[in-house]
Amino acid sequence: MENDFLTIALPKGKLLIDSIQRLSRIGIDCDHVNEDSRKLFYDLPQSKVKIIICRATDIPTYVEYGAADLGIAGKDTLLEENKDVIELLDLKFGYCRFVVAMPEGSVPPKLPNGEYDLSGLNHQRVATKFPRVAETFFSEIGMQVNPIKLHGNIELAPCVGLAEMIVDIVSTGKTLRENHLVEVAPILDATSRLIANRVAYRMKYERIMDIAGKLRNDMNEVANEGGSST
Known part of the structure; x- marks a missing residue:
């Protein structure tokens, strides 16, 4: 049947x-x-x-x-x-991880608990394949961002001034390092x-x-x- x-x-x-x-x-x-x-x-x-x-x-x-x-x-x-x-x-x-990453030269200061202070990123632009995930994450910590949806080469966006940060999935973090990006916040594991x-x-x-x-x-x-x- x-x-x-x-x-x-x-x-x-x-x-x-x-x-x-x-x-x-x-x-x-x-x-x-x-x-x-x-x-x-x-x-x-x-x-x-x-x-x-x-x-x-x-x-x-x-x-x-x-x-x-x-x-x-x-x-x-x-x-x-x-x-x-x-x-x-x-x-x-x-397995992969969702993270927020920024250029090495513009990472925010760290808080006493060792985490990066993301408050200065409020209303900033974030390049990502995952705008819903990005907006949800920042909303849950009381912030708003302006997502820019891309379909590839997310790491390029901060280098050319398209966005201040990215939200992307990483496995080893090698691609971030090769493009001089630093993980400033974990979002979730997938x-x-x-x-x-x-x-x-x-x-x-x-x-x-x-x-x-x-x-x-x-x-x-x-x-x-x-x-x-x-």
């Missing part, structure tokens, strides 16, 4: 390999899902699963509108897109999440929770193996 099938949206790019590995470990045959292929749709009848490959930022939209029953998306994308989906599970991969369409969650509850449960058990087993080896 078609109702037995689940459509799962996976992200293009660096998260796809981890997503395929996780699904394969719980018995979903992803051998033919190739991160180097241009193919965007895979029918896996033995696993009763259909895989679609999307841009990471589009996955919450596919899931919200029911084009996919499940999806794997970064918490950063979920916060920015703010779609009406159910967040089922933190998959613990694709990892990949398993999300579900609300209607599918009700109609295909047992199947969806079976997959979520297997993914959770797999993560626990991997964590236990890692802990026993130390």
Whole structure:
């Protein structure tokens, strides 16, 4: 029956390999899902699963509108897109951090607690791919900023006077250092999440929770193996 099938949206790019590995470990045959292929749709009848490959930022939209029953998306994308989906599970991969960063020569002074004093940044311009995240962060500390949305090369904006600061995601901080930017405030940590369409969650509850449960058990087993080896 078609109702037995689940459509799962996976992200293009660096998260796809981890997503395929996780699904394969719980018995979903992803051998033919190739991160180097241009193919965007895979029918896996033995696993009763259909895989679609999307841009990471589009996955919450596919899931919200029911084009996919499940999806794997970064918490950063979920916060920015703010779609009406159910967040089922933190998959613990694709780790990155949201930060506020500024040029080395214009960092604010530090407070007695060691944190940077951000008060002088009120009403300043912030370049970011994530205007909603940026506005929410500054609003929560009682400040307003003027977001400038960019789609790439965020680090360039302060160098050419487009913005006084940036809000971006970082993994190691290497790109910030190479562009003479300093992290002045952490915002939050982000990892990949398993999300579900609300209607599918009700109609295909047992199947969806079976997959979520297997993914959770797999993560626990991997964590236990890692802990026993130390």
